[in-house]
Amino acid sequence: MTSDRATRAGRPLHGVRVLELSSYVATPLCGLTLAQLGADVIRVEAPGGAPDRTRLPTTDDGCSYYWTGLNKGKxxxxxxxxxxxxxxVVADLADDADIVIANGPYKGLVxxxxxxxxxxxxxxxxxxxxxxxxxxxDYLAQAKVxxxxxxxxxxxxxxxxxxxPAWDIAAGLYLATGVLAALRERDGTGVGTSITLALEDVAFxxxxxxxxxxxxxxxxxPRGPDGNYVYGTYGRDFALADGHRIMLVVLTARHWHALLEVTGLRAAVAGLEEALQIDLDDEQVRYAHRDVISALLEPWFARHDLAGLAEILAGRKVLWSVYRTVEEAAGQxxxxPLFxxxxxxxxxxxxxxxSPLVFDARRPAPLPAPSVGEHTHEVLADRLGADRYTKLLKSRVVDSADNPLRETA
Incomplete structure (x- = not known):
């Protein structure tokens, strides 16, 4: 591995080589996470591309926003x-690899x-x-748990x-964590390991x-659904005068008192506490009386528009956010600096x-996702030798983005 700090800044896995034999969300996310940390991730696909390359959402020309997002920088x-x-071919590549990521029941030499x-x-x-x-x-794991x-x-x-797809995401990050632990262990022993993870185990x-x-x-x-209330503490959505909706969360007594101060409800809440013989400084008590609290708060929020609310709450110890559409979020x-x-x-x-991770205030910029077989030539041509590489190209056992040698029927 290079010791060039300028090259490695923000990329602690620089010099680590990964072969990724995967599709859909969890394992590509593992590969993406490693690539964003500086690893050289080589994605292995069948000629013609993996089945998830055209998964929705796509452009009018069929290019998948989803696929390119999960495969940047590989x-x-x-x-x-x-x-x-x-x-x-893949077994030969694995001889020099540090990591193989797979999500299929591969057979034979792989x-x-x-x-x-x-x-x-x-x-x-x-x-x-x-x-x-x-x-x-993911959706089957969701149903089971x-x-x-x-x-x-x-x-x-x-x-x-x-x-x-929460379990796919958690599984991908679990896998990346397992990889890092295994690399650390290998530093001491010189020996790799096999890691297995079940998607449903992540959910359970x-x-x-x-x-x-x-x-x-x-x-x-039994615990049933409770709308937009946050379980176990006080939190829910409120409608504003201009049609916006906001989410409010009260976690601590400090948050609670800041909310009472800004809404002018301190006296009303004190009367409620006296009448019911309760202490709403207690998080569990606030949760138990969430409907009563909401009845007090709803008219106050309904009197304010978003701009006015933002001005009132600026600098206050109140946890809140306006609900945005995906389109609104994309405009912000x-x-x-993540983007x-x-x-x-x-x-x-x-x-x-x-990567959301920042190392020494450095965050490498995102790189494009590859086209099908875009790097076949640079990865395989020298390693396989001209005769073997040309033979495999002709038969389409391997393929490249600009392969002129494909056999025709």
């Missing part, structure tokens, strides 16, 4: 892993066992759907899905860590995020 080679020759037998230093990570190796996807039955309007009997672990599964085992009272990116201008082929010029 290199891409096209190799047919259904053939023995294609497996040989299993974890086969690759690590050739390269004992290799860190191999594989995502499955279930703990026993079965298939699953129960969050959708506590989401939605109060009294609503049917489950409500969330549009955020999170539900358990947040206490939901423990509560469900020990408390017979220019001042955030930089990116010219993505097939998409156009836009503001794209880099």
């Amino acid at each position: 290199r891409a080679i096209a190799v047919d892993l259904s053939t023995h020759e294609g497996q040989e 299993t974890a066992e086969a690759l690590r037998a050739r390269n004992p230093r290799l860190v191999h990570v594989r995502l499955s759907g279930t703990w026993d190796g079965g298939a699953s996807v 129960g969050f959708q039955h506590v989401t939605g309007p109060r009294g609503h009997a049917a489950p409500v899905n969330h549009v955020l 672990a999170t539900a358990g860590n947040l206490g939901l599964l423990t509560q469900a085992q020990l408390d017979p009272t 990116l220019g001042d955030n 930089a201008e990116l010219d993505q082929p097939g998409i156009g010029t836009h503001l794209a995020p880099g």
Whole structure:
């Protein structure tokens, strides 16, 4: 690995090589996270591209906003892993790789066992759907773990899905964390490891860590949906005079007293506390009496428009935010250093995020996502040798973006 600080600034994984054999969200997100930290991530796809390259949303020409977002800064080679020759190519590449990321039941020369037998230093990570190796996807994991039955309007009997693929995202970041831990271990032992992660285990672990599964085992009272209230503390949405809606959250007694001060409700709340013999400085008491508190707050918020509310709350210890549409959020990116201008082929010029992590005040700019086989030649040509590379190009076992040698039927 280079020690050039100028080259490595903000890129602590510079010099680490990753082969990514994956699609959809979780494993590409793992690869993206490593690429944003400076790793050289080489995405291996079948000739013609991975099945998620055209996933919605897309441009009118079919270029996927989703795919290009999750694959920024990677290199891409096209190799047919259904053939023995294609497996040989990837196995040869893995001999010099540090990490392989996979989310498929690969066979032959590209299993974890086969690759690590050739390269004992290799860190191999594989995502499955279930703990026993079965298939699953985010929305199936959502359905199994129960969050959708506590989401939605109060009294609503049917489950409500969330549009955020939360378990895919958490799984991708878990995988990246596992990779970093394995690299640290390898620094001491010289030996890699095989890491496996089940998508549904991420969902169940999170539900358990947040206490939901423990509560469900020990408390017979079912927890149902409660609209936009925040469970366990005071928080909900309010309508303003101009039609905007805001989200308010009160976590601490300091937040609570700041809210009472700015709304002028201190006396009314004191009377309520005396009448009910309660102390609303207590978070759990505020949650238990959330409907009564909301009845006091609703008229106050309804008298203010967004501009007036922002002026009143400026500098106050009150946690709140206006609800934005995605389009409105996209119009507010220019001042955030997370975003930089990116010219993505097939998409156009836009503001794209880099890594949220900042190292020594440095944040490398985002790089474009690759086209199908864009880097096949630079990755494979010298390594395979001219004769082998040309033969594989002709047969389309490997393919490049500008391959003139494809065999025709």
